[in-house]
Amino acid sequence: MSERAQQRHFIDQALELRTQEDRLRTLQPLNPGEDGIEVTRDGVNLVNFCSNDYLGLSHHPKLRERARQYADKYGVGSAASRLISGTYTIHTRLERKIAELFNAEAALLFNSGFQANSTILQALTDRNSLILADKRSHNSLLQGALLSRATFHRFNHNDMEHLERLLEKGTSRSYNRILIVTETVFSMDGDRSDLEAVCRLAERYEALLFVDDAHAVGVWGERGRGLAFDQPRVDLTLGTFGKAFGAFGAFVLCSEKIKQYLVNFCPGFIYTTALPPPVVGALDAAVDLIPRLEAERTRYHQIITTLRQQINEYGFDTGGSATQIIPVIIGDDRETLQLADFMEENGILATAIRPPTVPENSARIRLTISSKHQARHIDQLTKVLRRWNEG
Ligand SMILES: *Cc1c(COP(=O)(O)O)cnc(C)c1O
Numbered sequence: 001m002s003e004r005a006q007q008r009h010f011i012d013q014a015l016e017l018r019t020q021e022d023r024l025r026t027l028q029p030l031n032p033g034e035d036g037i038e039v040t041r042d043g044v045n046l047v048n049f050c051s052n053d054y055l056g057l058s059h060h061p062k063l064r065e066r067a068r069q070y071a072d073k074y075g076v077g078s079a080a081s082r083l084i085s086g087t088y089t090i091h092t093r094l095e096r097k098i099a100e101l102f103n104a105e106a107a108l109l110f111n112s113g114f115q116a117n118s119t120i121l122q123a124l125t126d127r128n129s130l131i132l133a134d135k136r137s138h139n140s141l142l143q144g145a146l147l148s149r150a151t152f153h154r155f156n157h158n159d160m161e162h163l164e165r166l167l168e169k170g171t172s173r174s175y176n177r178i179l180i181v182t183e184t185v186f187s188m189d190g191d192r193s194d195l196e197a198v199c200r201l202a203e204r205y206e207a208l209l210f211v212d213d214a215h216a217v218g219v220w221g222e223r224g225r226g227l228a229f230d231q232p233r234v235d236l237t238l239g240t241f242g243k244a245f246g247a248f249g250a251f252v253l254c255s256e257k258i259k260q261y262l263v264n265f266c267p268g269f270i271y272t273t274a275l276p277p278p279v280v281g282a283l284d285a286a287v288d289l290i291p292r293l294e295a296e297r298t299r300y301h302q303i304i305t306t307l308r309q310q311i312n313e314y315g316f317d318t319g320g321s322a323t324q325i326i327p328v329i330i331g332d333d334r335e336t337l338q339l340a341d342f343m344e345e346n347g348i349l350a351t352a353i354r355p356p357t358v359p360e361n362s363a364r365i366r367l368t369i370s371s372k373h374q375a376r377h378i379d380q381l382t383k384v385l386r387r388w389n390e391g
Helices: 005-006 007-020 061-074 082-086 089-101 113-124 138-145 160-172 195-204 256-265 277-292 294-313 333-345 376-391
Strands: 038-041 045-049 106-110 131-132 151-155 178-183 208-212 238-239 251-256 324-333 350-354 363-368
Touching: 005 007, 005 238, 007 045, 045 350, 045 376, 061 277, 089 106, 089 277, 106 256, 113 178, 113 208, 113 251, 131 138, 131 160, 151 160, 160 178, 160 195, 178 195, 195 208, 208 294, 238 277, 238 376, 294 324, 294 376, 324 333, 333 350, 333 363, 333 376
Parallel strands: 131 151, 131 178, 178 208, 208 238
Antiparallel strands: 038 045, 106 251, 238 251, 324 363, 350 363
């Protein structure tokens, strides 16, 4: 082998190992249909049960229309980062509208939740700080903690006693500050945290608190304002625009002071091109729309509860799910893949999630429900699951 080939051998090895483990991932392109719910892949129609388009806004006429308007008026790119010439009045107007909707002092736009999470934690800490994050936190938060120079520990999932022990230990050392990181709704299990309990601990140990509300904004809480709404003890709340908001980007809710601090010190905000005008347009329309979807949300929440009960009645384990994310936990990797194939053969698109994304022996089909799923879509899904368990 040449030296050059030898240097690159690790790539073949890693891919080979993944293949042997049957865990090699590949991209599977599809085309979304008119409503985004029915998709086609290789000419086959499928009902999508794995998208995060919770309110179906990605195809909403109002969002499309304003995206077009903004593209015509402001162009398709913002052509610079926010601190150079990329802050248009449409960006600051959107930030004001977001802050108003969420009753926050300030809002700051980011290009994605991943970019925000992976760079905010390092901005808030240094080598003398301590970060304590829930073990099931999203990978972007894990990356953020690893990129920081802070000491980093993870507390057992939703385990407040464990968190308190780590806080106590942390207080006895001379950290300059402690940052607690958690989520409201966890991505892989669809379960929730006890945010009030986390807030009480943050208060008692004088810690900073960062809460990722990505799966709740737009979906849960009065007027879709999420599950961290009106929790004054939360210092920073992250919301994404890529899920219920139907478009792209993210935002952080915080005080004016923290916003000013992030504008000056957060690399993921500073060193990147500002969100493009068509996206800002779509988001502007989404912010107008979301608080008005109360009736739709009520109906949506009922559909989720009924569906979860039905899946449980068929004998499937849905773990701690209390939201629109419903894991059908199978355990065994291969059996989970077989179920995913069976579902696809029967017109349902749902992805198998396997370790290391989830803990060993908890492979699952992760279902996500949209308010745009019709009764016939849900029927199709439940029939397929029932047939699998009978067969
Ligand atoms: C999706 C998600 C993110 C990332 O948001 P993007 O805007 O898609 O980059 C962050 N945190 C959680 C919990 C998520 O589910």
